[in-house]
Amino acid sequence: MKKLILVFSLWFTCMTVSAAQDLATQAESFYRAGQYAQALSAYEQELKKHPNSPYLYYNIGNCYFKMGSKGLAAANYFRAFKLRPQDSDIRHNLSLALAGGGEPLVPAGMPVALHKAFFILPIAELKGLVCALGWLVCILLGLWLLTRRGGKLTIVLGVLLLTCSAWLYMRHSWETQPLAVVAAPLAEVRSGPGPNFPTSASVQQGHLVEVLDSKDNWQQIIVRSQGLKGWVENTALERI
Amino acid sequence: MKRILLLLTLCITATALWAQVQLSATADKTDLALDDELTLTVQVSGVSGTMVMPQLPSLPAFNVYSREAAQTTVNGKTTLLFKYTMMPRFVGSTSIGPVTFKYGGKIYQTSPIAVRIYRNTPPTTAKQNAASSRSSATVSASAQAANDVAKLPPLERELATRAYAHTNEPYFIVAAVSNKTPYINEPFILAVRFYYSKAFYDAPYQNPTVSNLFMEEAGEAQGQQTIHNTIYRYEEKRYRLSGVSAGDASIGAASVSFRPGSSPLSVFDRFFGGAAVEPEQTVSSKPMKLAIRPLPTAGKPTSFYGAVGTGYAFSAKLDREQTEAGDAVTWSATVQGPGNLKTTADLTFPTVDAASSYPAAPQAGYLPNTQNRSYKIFKTELVPTSSGTYTLPALQWSYFDPLTHTYKTLTSRPLTLTVTPSTRTEKQVNFTGTDTTGLGIQTFGQDIRYVLPAEDLPPSALSRLPAWKGLHALVFLWLAGCLFTACFGKRVSARKQAFHTAKAQLKKVTTYENISDALAAYLLAKFQISTASLPLKDITAALARRQVPTTQVETFAALWKELESARFAPLQGQTNTLSHLTARAEELLGQLEGSK
Numbered sequence: 063m064k065k066l067i068l069v070f071s072l073w074f075t076c077m078t079v080s081a082a083q084d085l086a087t088q089a090e091s092f093y094r095a096g097q098y099a100q101a102l103s104a105y106e107q108e109l110k111k112h113p114n115s116p117y118l119y120y121n122i123g124n125c126y127f128k129m130g131s132k133g134l135a136a137a138n139y140f141r142a143f144k145l146r147p148q149d150s151d152i153r154h155n156l157s158l159a160l161a162g163g164g165e166p167l168v169p170a171g172m173p174v175a176l177h178k179a180f181f182i183l184p185i186a187e188l189k190g191l192v193c194a195l196g197w198l199v200c201i202l203l204g205l206w207l208l209t210r211r212g213g214k215l216t217i218v219l220g221v222l223l224l225t226c227s228a229w230l231y232m233r234h235s236w237e238t239q240p241l242a243v244v245a246a247p248l249a250e251v252r253s254g255p256g257p258n259f260p261t262s263a264s265v266q267q268g269h270l271v272e273v274l275d276s277k278d279n280w281q282q283i284i285v286r287s288q289g290l291k292g293w294v295e296n297t298a299l300e301r302i
Numbered sequence: 303m304k305r306i307l308l309l310l311t312l313c314i315t316a317t318a319l320w321a322q323v324q325l326s327a328t329a330d331k332t333d334l335a336l337d338d339e340l341t342l343t344v345q346v347s348g349v350s351g352t353m354v355m356p357q358l359p360s361l362p363a364f365n366v367y368s369r370e371a372a373q374t375t376v377n378g379k380t381t382l383l384f385k386y387t388m389m390p391r392f393v394g395s396t397s398i399g400p401v402t403f404k405y406g407g408k409i410y411q412t413s414p415i416a417v418r419i420y421r422n423t424p425p426t427t428a429k430q431n432a433a434s435s436r437s438s439a440t441v442s443a444s445a446q447a448a449n450d451v452a453k454l455p456p457l458e459r460e461l462a463t464r465a466y467a468h469t470n471e472p473y474f475i476v477a478a479v480s481n482k483t484p485y486i487n488e489p490f491i492l493a494v495r496f497y498y499s500k501a502f503y504d505a506p507y508q509n510p511t512v513s514n515l516f517m518e519e520a521g522e523a524q525g526q527q528t529i530h531n532t533i534y535r536y537e538e539k540r541y542r543l544s545g546v547s548a549g550d551a552s553i554g555a556a557s558v559s560f561r562p563g564s565s566p567l568s569v570f571d572r573f574f575g576g577a578a579v580e581p582e583q584t585v586s587s588k589p590m591k592l593a594i595r596p597l598p599t600a601g602k603p604t605s606f607y608g609a610v611g612t613g614y615a616f617s618a619k620l621d622r623e624q625t626e627a628g629d630a631v632t633w634s635a636t637v638q639g640p641g642n643l644k645t646t647a648d649l650t651f652p653t654v655d656a657a658s659s660y661p662a663a664p665q666a667g668y669l670p671n672t673q674n675r676s677y678k679i680f681k682t683e684l685v686p687t688s689s690g691t692y693t694l695p696a697l698q699w700s701y702f703d704p705l706t707h708t709y710k711t712l713t714s715r716p717l718t719l720t721v722t723p724s725t726r727t728e729k730q731v732n733f734t735g736t737d738t739t740g741l742g743i744q745t746f747g748q749d750i751r752y753v754l755p756a757e758d759l760p761p762s763a764l765s766r767l768p769a770w771k772g773l774h775a776l777v778f779l780w781l782a783g784c785l786f787t788a789c790f791g792k793r794v795s796a797r798k799q800a801f802h803t804a805k806a807q808l809k810k811v812t813t814y815e816n817i818s819d820a821l822a823a824y825l826l827a828k829f830q831i832s833t834a835s836l837p838l839k840d841i842t843a844a845l846a847r848r849q850v851p852t853t854q855v856e857t858f859a860a861l862w863k864e865l866e867s868a869r870f871a872p873l874q875g876q877t878n879t880l881s882h883l884t885a886r887a888e889e890l891l892g893q894l895e896g897s898k
Contacts (some may be wrong), residue, residue, distance in 0.1 A: 086756055093753050105756070112758055121753040128750075135750075146759070150895075155750045181762075190764035200777045204784030248628050248724035250688040261656050261688035264628065 074148075088213075089121065098128045116145035120152050125160070132162045132268035133245035137300040144237060144302075147181035165270045185233050192230050195223040240273040242283065245300040251292035255280030262292055273301065323348045325356070326400045327412035335355055335420050339389050340364070344401050344412070346382040346527075356384060358499035359399030362537060363419065363524070364388040376405040388418040392522040392537070397709055399501075416805040461495050461538075463529060469530055477510070477556055477587035484545050485595045485704050489641025489674055491520065492541040494556040494587055497527070497534045505560035506569075507539070510587065514551035514594060516544045516645060519796050520674065545594030557586040597702055601709050605698035607647040612890065614639030616699045620712035625688050627724040630660075634681045635697050635714060638669065643678035650696050656721075657686045686721040693718055800827030800896045808884050814868040817880075817887050821862070824891060838862055861886055 068088040089104035102125035109118045123138035139156035146152060157167045183191065202216040225228045247267050255277040265271065266286065274291075275282040279300055284291045323346070330341040343367070344356050368387035390396075397420050400411040404462060454462055460478035468474045474497050481490035494510065520540040527534050545551055562581045597610070615635060621632040635649055644666040651659060662681040669675045686692070694717040703710050800823070807820035821831040831844045838859060845855045865883060 090753055090755075108756055112756070115756050115758060117754045117756045121756060124750055124753050151754060158748060158750055184414075186765035186768075190648045190683055190762070190767035193767045194764070197773065197777045200781040202779050207784040207788035248725075250627070264687040 085233070093121070093128075095239065096128075098125045100128070101125050114145060116142040118153065119145070120149075120155065123155060128204045131245065132159050134300055135159045136162075136247065136268050136270070137243040137302050140241070140243065140302045142170065143181075144185075146184060148178075148270045149181065152295060153178075159268055160270060162268045164266065165268070177227070180229070180233070183197055185230075188226070188230050188233055192223065194225045195219060195226055199223050202273075241302045242271050242273050242281070242299040242302060243297060244269045244294075245272065246298035249298035251283070251290065251294055253292060255282070255293045259293065265294070271298070271299070278281055308331060310553075321409070323403075323405055325401070325403045325410040325412055327398070327415065329398060329415050329417065332416060332733045333418045333420065336390055336393060339387055340417065341596070342386040342388065342398060342401075342415075343388070344384040344403075344408075346384075346403055346405075347380075349380050349382065349405055354403070354405060356382075356401050358386065358401060359414075360503055361388065361394040361398065361504050362502070363392050363394075364390055364398075373508075380733075388719050392539075394521065394523045395419075396524045428646060445723060446660060457491060457493055461493055465495065465497055465527060465529055465534070465536075468497070472562070473502065473558075473560065473583065475558060475585045475586050475587040476558060477553070477590065479543070479553070479592065482590075483593050483595055483703065484543075485610050486545045486548055486597055488606050488702075488704050489544050490563050491674065492517070492543050493538055493551060494541075494860070495538045496558050496585070497529070497535045497536045499532050499534045500562060500823050502560040504582075505558050507537075508557040508559070509539075510541075510556040510589075511554035512543070512552065514549060515553070515592070516546055516642065517541050518642065527735075529736040542642060545592070545643065548594050548596035551592040551851055552593050553590040553592070555586040555589050557584055559584045564620060588852075598707070603698075603700040603709055603711055605711060606700040606702070606709060607649060609637070609639065609641070609643060609646045609699075609701040610704060611640035611651050611701065612703050614701050614712060616712035618694075618717060619696045620694070620717050620719060623718060624720045624722070625686065626722050627686050629724075630683045630685050631680055631719060632662075633684050633694060633717070634679055635699070636677060636679045637699055637712075638675060638677045639675065639701070640674055643676045646678065649680040649697065649699060651680070651682045651697070654684060654692060654694060654870075656688045656690065656692065657684045684719070686719070689721045689723045691718065724888045734865075737877055796827045800824050801891060804891055805888065808888055811880065811884050814822060814880065814883065816864050817883055818865050818869065821858075821887060821891075824894075828894070852893065854890065857886075857890055857893070861890055 083129035085104055085108055089101045089108065092098070092104060102122060105118055105122045105125060108117065109122065112118060117301050119138045119142035123135045123142065126138060127135035128134075136156065136159035139152060139159050142149075142152045143156050153167070160167050168174050170240055199216065199219045202212055202219060205211065206213050206216050244265050244267050244298075249265045249267075249269075250261045251263040251265060253262050265283075269285065271283040273281050276296075277293075279296045280293045281296060282291070283294050283299070308586050311655055324343070325346050327342060327344045330343070331338070334340055337681060343585065346354075346356060346529045355371075366386050366388040368385075371411065372383040387804070394414065394828065397436065398415040398417060400414055403410040437619070457478055457480045461476055464476040464478060466475075468476075475494060476497070477494045479490055479492050481488065484490050492510070496505075496507070518541065518544045522540070523538040525536050525538065527536060543553075556896070559582055561582050590632040616635070618633070618635040618636045621634070624630050633651065634824065636649075637643060637649075648661075653659060660683040662683060664678055664680045666678040667676060669677055670796075670894070684694075696716045697714045698711055700709050701709040702708075804820045804824035807823065811817050825831045825833055825841070825845075829850075830849050831841060831848075833841055836844070842859050850858075861883065868879060
């Protein structure tokens with residue numbers, strides 16, 4: 063009986079892996095054939111199983127991009143970027159999608175190398191780094207307290223810990239920003255949360271905006287670079 | 303012999319007389335554009351002997367730049383063919399005058415050929431007429447009937463009347479304006495006519511100078527007028543004028559410098575006995591003074607942009623009535639009327655809610671086939687930012703009517719614009735053109751990178767560290783322990799060791815000072831009382847504060863005094879006293895240690 067269960071378990075595992083590979087292969091085949099809607103559907107099914115896969119978000123973004131939805135493409139690239147910011151392909155495609163909306167990935171005046179360095183680690187690894195440094199500093203500090211030896215190394219590591227903590231704080235602030243991407247071809251920005259308020263501006267598809275508040279089906283957004291603030295319908299935005 | 307010679311002479315003379323000389327002149331076209339060329343063919347047949355050149359008429363409207371000649375002789379009869387290629391100089395109706403040919407003491411002339419010169423391509427009908435007339439050998443030379451001056455329009459009548467004032471002058475110029483007291487910016491016409499009854503050539507024309515007036519050319523014309531039984535031809539030039547500011551304005555003299563007589567065909571003709579070159583003459587028109595009237599300020603509407611005249615038309619339109627949000631729509635307003643609308647100010651379009659407005663430069667010009675009517679088109683690009691149905695307000699445009707001396711306002715109809723939500727999508731690929739990197743690589747554009755295998759990425763060891771919460775606690779415990787040890791451990795152990803240390807010191811004493819030092823070290827380690835800087839009174843008070851029993855404090859005070867006395871005033875039998883005091887010190891330490 064035990065043998066039977068073992069064999070069944072092995073078979074089930076093999077079948078599951080094979081089905082997953084089939085779906086990914088199918089999605090790529092659709093993509094290669096230019097059937098982006100089918101590829102998107104397959105990748106979205108995969109995403110349900112692996113919700114934290116940066117490359118699934120990346121591939122979904124590619125499908126949206128090819129289908130002409132730059133806003134949704136940018137949103138998915140952004141999700142992938144958050145999970146794996148050091149990946150050059152993700153960075154490239156996100157830059158391209160945001161450039162369509164007139165929003166550069168690297169803020170104006172910031173060197174690209176610095177931006178890349180800032181995003182060289184995913185936030186989970188950055189937390190791990192800060193953690194490890196914290197431990198090391200604690201151990202060395204304890205030793206120094208007892209023996210009054212290794213003070214210089216402790217100071218150096220302490221400074222490094224502080225720097226990494228500030229880096230982590232900034233990354234965390236960036237990651238928890240309530241961002242959204244304009245998904246509609248043109249989002250009408252109104253002065254209040256409703257169609258009875260006049261339109262004060264319009265924001266092009268793919269533009270990155272910050273969400274401040276929400277009421278019913280309307281979200282208050284701000285485009286800090288332009289000083290533009292107003293209300294946009296939920297359907298026109300894709301939250302990241 | 304004489305008879306034979308006489309007969310021969312008579313025969314030749316008779317032959318010459320009987321020969322029917324035929325002269326004809328044809329033009330390959332009678333309707334042509336300003337940049338066309340016209341070929342005038344003059345054929346002389348029935349002559350014999352050496353070639354004789356025909357004499358061309360004065361051709362002020364043409365520049366003759368090519369001449370060809372051919373001669374054929376059949377049975378002693380010679381046919382001469384002359385071809386003149388010429389380009390027109392002015393727009394209007396003109397004529398190629400009679401070509402004169404002198405032969406055998408007789409003068410032969412062709413009929414004048416009427417030619418119409420257009421600014422651009424002649425109309426089709428004109429071309430057809432030209433085609434039919436091309437086959438015609440000669441053009442009717444019937445003289446035009448004398449103009450009935452009284453029936454002429456005012457400006458033409460004025461010119462004709464002024465022309466009548468000239469008698470026995472083969473060349474003169476007259477000028478007249480259609481309005482001598484115009485308002486500011488009111489359009490009027492200046493006409494200048496150069497009358498001539500005799501041929502001339504090399505006639506450069508000098509435009510009149512003006513002050514306080516805006517002037518531009520309005521075309522040319524040719525005509526004919528009988529003055530005192532003399533047929534004059536004239537070249538007319540017209541100008542559109544308008545006053546710049548209120549006050550006096552003047553029009554200077556227009557002049558023509560010319561040489562009377564027929565134009566020599568070429569340098570060779572002049573050299574080989576052609577027409578003698580006449581001295582140059584100049585004729586000028588009389589200068590004129592005008593008074594420009596100011597426009598009334600009373601009742602001037604805000605929509606008045608400076609147009610003065612009558613018969614203006616104003617309308618507004620959209621290039622399409624339905625569009626998408628984000629797409630541009632052209633909202634234009636057109637005004638047509640007399641005079642030069644270029645000099646008027648630009649129309650200001652009202653702002654439209656939910657649409658950005660980008661005004662464009664207006665277009666202005668004169669309407670074709672009209673003498674003095676112009677148009678001006680004002681445009682603005684509207685870019686609706688949101689969907690909906692919008693009503694564009696009616697536009698107003700005012701002008702001053704010089705006939706009624708009042709301002710009048712024209713209003714266009716309101717327009718409706720339907721804006722649907724935008725469906726525009728961006729291009730998928732941003733091609734930036736061909737760029738050479740200089741490294742043998744050419745980039746043609748940018749596209750997104752290909753899909754990646756969606757494999758699960760195992761979390762790195764670094765990212766798993768924060769999850770080791772037990773290790774966090776362990777490290778913090780370690781740090782706390784170290785900190786505690788560093789802060790309190792040494793002090794506690796020193797306190798515990800104080801008694802033993804002091805006892806050990808007492809066993810090794812050799813002087814009174816050693817006993818004092820042992821006691822002082824004990825007090826410092828045990829009670830944190832430094833005896834170095836305190837008098838005895840303060841030391842005992844400190845011991846009392848630390849709950850040391852009074853008897854022990856008194857014992858300590860007595861011992862400390864004895865030790866100080868022994869140190870600074872040694873007694874006899876020092877060794878016994880030293881051991882005694884050491885024993886007392888040990889006893890005191892035991893009591894102090896026991897009390898704590």
